[in-house]
Amino acid sequence: VTTAPSVRKATRLQDAVRLLFIIAYGGTSTDEATSGVPGAVAKLATATRLHALDFWVRNPDYLAYEILTMVQAGDLDRAYLPMVERIFDDGEPDLRLFPMLRWRFGAYEGVDDALALLRAHGLIAIRRTGSLKKISRHSYYLLEVGRRRSEELLAEAPELGWYRDRAQLAASVAGATPGPQLKLRQKEQAEYMDAQLGTYIPSIVGRATELLRALQGTP
Amino acid sequence: VSKASQASRWVDTVAVRAGATADEVTAILREWRIDPSASYPAPRHLHLTHIRFSGTRPEAGTPNPGPFEFNWDGLGPGIWALASEINNAGKTSVLEIAMWALRGDPKNLAADVRKWLENVDVGFELNGTPHRVTYAVDDGRPSGELKRSTGSGTDTTVFTFETADEFEEHMGSFMVAELGLHTLRSWNSTTEEPTEHGWNALTGALYITRKQSSSLLGDLVMGGLAGRLLQVFLGVPWTQTVFNARAARDTANARRTRARSKGADPARRKALADQLSALQRERDEASTATSSLVSDTASAFAQMTAANHTYSDAQDLVRRLTSELAVAKLAVREFKQELIDRSETALAERFFQGLNPSLCPRCDTHIDEQRRRKENTHHECSVCQTHVDLSITATTEEDGDEVDDDPLSVSELQAQLGGAEVAVASAQIALDGALAARDRARAAATAARAEVEEAEAGRGALAKLQELDVRIARVEGAVEEVDSVAQVDTDTIASADAAHNILSAAHSEADERLRDARGDLFDDLNRLATEIGQQLGIATLTGVEIDGAAHVKVYKGGTKTSFSNCSPGEQLRLRVAVVVAMLRVGQDRGVGRHPGLLIIDSPAAEETNDNDAGVIMDNLHQITEIVPGLQVIAATARPSLLDGVVPAHHIRQVTGASQLW
Numbered sequence: 001v002t003t004a005p006s007v008r009k010a011t012r013l014q015d016a017v018r019l020l021f022i023i024a025y026g027g028t029s030t031d032e033a034t035s036g037v038p039g040a041v042a043k044l045a046t047a048t049r050l051h052a053l054d055f056w057v058r059n060p061d062y063l064a065y066e067i068l069t070m071v072q073a074g075d076l077d078r079a080y081l082p083m084v085e086r087i088f089d090d091g092e093p094d095l096r097l098f099p100m101l102r103w104r105f106g107a108y109e110g111v112d113d114a115l116a117l118l119r120a121h122g123l124i125a126i127r128r129t130g131s132l133k134k135i136s137r138h139s140y141y142l143l144e145v146g147r148r149r150s151e152e153l154l155a156e157a158p159e160l161g162w163y164r165d166r167a168q169l170a171a172s173v174a175g176a177t178p179g180p181q182l183k184l185r186q187k188e189q190a191e192y193m194d195a196q197l198g199t200y201i202p203s204i205v206g207r208a209t210e211l212l213r214a215l216q217g218t219p
Numbered sequence: 220v221s222k223a224s225q226a227s228r229w230v231d232t233v234a235v236r237a238g239a240t241a242d243e244v245t246a247i248l249r250e251w252r253i254d255p256s257a258s259y260p261a262p263r264h265l266h267l268t269h270i271r272f273s274g275t276r277p278e279a280g281t282p283n284p285g286p287f288e289f290n291w292d293g294l295g296p297g298i299w300a301l302a303s304e305i306n307n308a309g310k311t312s313v314l315e316i317a318m319w320a321l322r323g324d325p326k327n328l329a330a331d332v333r334k335w336l337e338n339v340d341v342g343f344e345l346n347g348t349p350h351r352v353t354y355a356v357d358d359g360r361p362s363g364e365l366k367r368s369t370g371s372g373t374d375t376t377v378f379t380f381e382t383a384d385e386f387e388e389h390m391g392s393f394m395v396a397e398l399g400l401h402t403l404r405s406w407n408s409t410t411e412e413p414t415e416h417g418w419n420a421l422t423g424a425l426y427i428t429r430k431q432s433s434s435l436l437g438d439l440v441m442g443g444l445a446g447r448l449l450q451v452f453l454g455v456p457w458t459q460t461v462f463n464a465r466a467a468r469d470t471a472n473a474r475r476t477r478a479r480s481k482g483a484d485p486a487r488r489k490a491l492a493d494q495l496s497a498l499q500r501e502r503d504e505a506s507t508a509t510s511s512l513v514s515d516t517a518s519a520f521a522q523m524t525a526a527n528h529t530y531s532d533a534q535d536l537v538r539r540l541t542s543e544l545a546v547a548k549l550a551v552r553e554f555k556q557e558l559i560d561r562s563e564t565a566l567a568e569r570f571f572q573g574l575n576p577s578l579c580p581r582c583d584t585h586i587d588e589q590r591r592r593k594e595n596t597h598h599e600c601s602v603c604q605t606h607v608d609l610s611i612t613a614t615t616e617e618d619g620d621e622v623d624d625d626p627l628s629v630s631e632l633q634a635q636l637g638g639a640e641v642a643v644a645s646a647q648i649a650l651d652g653a654l655a656a657r658d659r660a661r662a663a664a665t666a667a668r669a670e671v672e673e674a675e676a677g678r679g680a681l682a683k684l685q686e687l688d689v690r691i692a693r694v695e696g697a698v699e700e701v702d703s704v705a706q707v708d709t710d711t712i713a714s715a716d717a718a719h720n721i722l723s724a725a726h727s728e729a730d731e732r733l734r735d736a737r738g739d740l741f742d743d744l745n746r747l748a749t750e751i752g753q754q755l756g757i758a759t760l761t762g763v764e765i766d767g768a769a770h771v772k773v774y775k776g777g778t779k780t781s782f783s784n785c786s787p788g789e790q791l792r793l794r795v796a797v798v799v800a801m802l803r804v805g806q807d808r809g810v811g812r813h814p815g816l817l818i819i820d821s822p823a824a825e826e827t828n829d830n831d832a833g834v835i836m837d838n839l840h841q842i843t844e845i846v847p848g849l850q851v852i853a854a855t856a857r858p859s860l861l862d863g864v865v866p867a868h869h870i871r872q873v874t875g876a877s878q879l880w
Contacts, residue, residue, distance in 0.1 A: 008556055120602055
């Protein structure tokens, strides 16, 4: 029953749904008047932040480790520990893992195709700011149609609620930290940092479970 | 069963065989110094740390007259090589000088080189302690000392020597005691005298060269020495007892024959007899002190061998089951992932099928009603206007997605997952059992080893016994001399007959115990030696058979031939094969007593192609990785063979026609 070990890749449709939920539930509320984007109900800026949240959704071990170090430092409440325990108990680092490649600026995978699918169906809008000379910023807006459709999808397929919950968790762990600093925090793991450019970022599940056990041991 | 009673059982069994009383047997065995032999399986380690020498080549008749110096420092475990591009660059002399220092006997060192030498300084580590032999050489005659590092920066002198004989004698007793080996006696039918085979003979298993005689190991073709040497280095108990009992039996037989016809010089005989009995008393005391330590190790040895086997089998099983479990877990994980991906993709597919594109993602142009209608009526994509079958457009995956290639349906995947989960559960149960069995086997092996190693305590006392043996052998030599002109003496004849009878019985009993202790050791050895011999390029080799007594049979192309009938190149490779096999069997069974130093002169000299020759170096390199602490030093006139096999800093090399010293 063995198959040759191959790296798991999400289908474009999976990517589209995951990114839709990250923008829908990992962003902040806005409206047409504030944003100047017709039909906008939520906003997620920037591309770096989108990638960073996506990295945590796709690598439950890294998200778990981040939560644990924040609990350890007193930046998060110990009430988060059972949540981390669930991540491991449910085998998420295995079952929910979609490995990402390590590039110069961190974990990377092209999301343009998946985002195009969301845009073409009028679920999200993307706005670029900045001039040709300045580095531009991307902002991702969930549109009114996108919110309605997301809710319909969740009602029809409750198992996809995992993505909503995980996007919310990743966003609350990220807090107001700007995207570039988020990437730096992810890179603090030696396995991530030491991964050769162009290779898949390795798992840290061993260290994460150890840290969980250590924290559970301390009152 | 207590050790004392085991020792007494040995005497009782010999007494039954000989039809004598236990007291008679005890007396004869003491007189002839036949002890039940303990075995010390704790491996001893010897490796060279430096080879330095200097001297002067005379003006006349040598190519590079004047002073010379050779320093090779920083040696340690692993494979090392001396290399030159020409044959007469001094490689063999470097090896011979190192062996002179270790052995105390210059043996095959070229006489002219020996005369040119002025100073020799060789360092070696023995059981972890640094030692250093330094000596001046005056017209070929050595005088110097052996020092041992005490660890506190100061050295203690182990012994000093003024003559070549002293050097060899001191070095011999030092090494035999330190390496936990046995001095073996054998009956030499040419001189009609017992001969002691000490360190000098044992080094035959350390130094392999083309200049050896036609014996497998060592350079003495007598008394089954090759087979005995193997057993000494394999740590088989009773080896020494069998060997010494046989020599004693043959000596007693010769003495018995002589006693029938000779006269004696009573005064001289009495003086020697007094001297001998004084030494004998001293030895009896030493022997009593050790007899309680010398246990009947045969059963402990067999138990340890069996326990090591069991442990290594259990370990193999754990390894196999661990990898089976990992494979099964990987399969479970992959099936689960696949099922998630299938289900999520299907849900997303349905989701997007229910939606209509509203704008172009490239230019944000709105898709108007007309376009949407055309999609239905003309099969034209409302976004990019490509002609497509829409039911497929919505569901087709990108190139590179493997979902479409996967022939398994969801229900098939679920069935596979179920199977893999069962495999994980059963592999886990099997592994848990194997782990417990492994731990039990490890505990048993440790206990068995501890039991055998208890005999360690007797080592110092045994060294003293061996030293007394050497002194007794000398006085006995003188007695033999007197006896050779002795008168017919019926008492002597009667006691020689009795001694011969008991010694024969002791030999048979010890030999039987040796066979029990040896078990299938030699089967393993022969199988490995054959395998390695074939790898070393003795293409037609089909078998090597060493029976532990004396005989080495070689089968080439299925036909039996003798070792001495093989070509010098084949003999060298067979020696390497047997020594390497011996090291590996010793390592596998945890009993080896080879000190882990192997010096080989030109292992690949006769190969015509580099591939065959390279295999020899590869094999030597491999064995250094299998046997911890092993040091192999090889000399070769083909430096290209060392590439990628011997690390550059382990090679001492000269190019062109240059000399090493």
